[in-house]
Amino acid sequence: MNDKKLNILVTGANGQLGCCLRDAAKASRNRYIFTDISDIPGLETTLLDVCNPDTVDIVADSENVDVIINCAGYTNVDKAEEETRLADELNSVAAGNLAATAKRRGALLIHISTDYIFGGDASRPIPEDAPPAPLGVYGATKLAGENAVRSSACRHIILRTAWLYSKYGRNFVKTMLNLTANHPEVKVVSDQLGTPTYGPNLARFITGILEGGIPEQTGTYNFTDEGVCSWYDFASEICTLAGNSCKVTPCRTADYPSRARRPHYSVLDKSLVKSTFGVAIPHWTEPLRECIAELKK
Ligand SMILES: NC(=O)c1ccc[n+]([C@@H]2O[C@H](COP(=O)([O-])OP(=O)(O)OC[C@H]3O[C@@H](n4cnc5c(N)ncnc54)[C@H](OP(=O)(O)O)[C@@H]3O)[C@@H](O)[C@H]2O)c1
16 A cells, blocks of 8 residues: 555546545545536536646646546537537547646546447447447547547556446436336337446546555456346336336337437446456446435435
């Protein structure tokens, strides 16, 4: 165990994963600096626009930052099809800015990426080194962000996650809790398979690997909960756990066209993160129970 306390800068700290990190950091020995492009009443936030490389440098230097956790991003998958430039600025160019700052300072960059960099043709859990083939702008800009981080040669850990949910922000669990409580029937697509990720578990993993100092392990890792489900399975479980009497009915993606194409299969293989960091990952139904209990409080 290294005795030095790390200075850890979190970007996009008022978003969903950022808020989960705020909770996880309460148990940490390290010093966290939470930043975002705007502030929210009640949340201590240093204003930082990740698209402005000069400001990123100034804040990183003034806070003597050892680690940057990049949770900022353009995350609206459908809207990204139109706001291509904005999505690229935030998901790709800004990731490169943060990587350049990390490289200059000798800091570690932990960058969050997505299962949507894959095309959905796989039929078994996708390992980290599978060829990416994004179907839309969101996935393409996130892939470009990963590549910018790698090519900067800064010390980095890229964590690919998927279907993030928690008590914070807007997410599928909160939407389905609301819909299944207020409608007799809800139709949900059953031909897109993936795995949900409980934000607090991912956040605890990230803060945990920094408790002993800068980790030796670098590279790209998948991190979601365990198991496989469709959005329909996910919605059915949410409805059941909430005790709602709504009928959840499966439907096909083709019946509900959206602006962005989404992968039919994006289950990520977690073998590498488990063997490298010794982390235990629960089946997706367990944290879902925890989240719904938390939301019902
Ligand atoms: N959500 C998912 O299901 C999911 C799945 C896979 C991967 N991921 C990845 O996980 C990461 C975190 O996702 P999330 O769900 O926590 O996202 P989120 O809730 O959308 O949070 C992103 C945060 O970044 C902020 N932001 C926007 N522009 C910024 C800028 N120029 N400078 C600094 N901050 C800025 C946003 O502020 P505003 O709200 O004011 O714009 C927001 O607070 C992202 O990289 C995302 O791609 C998410």
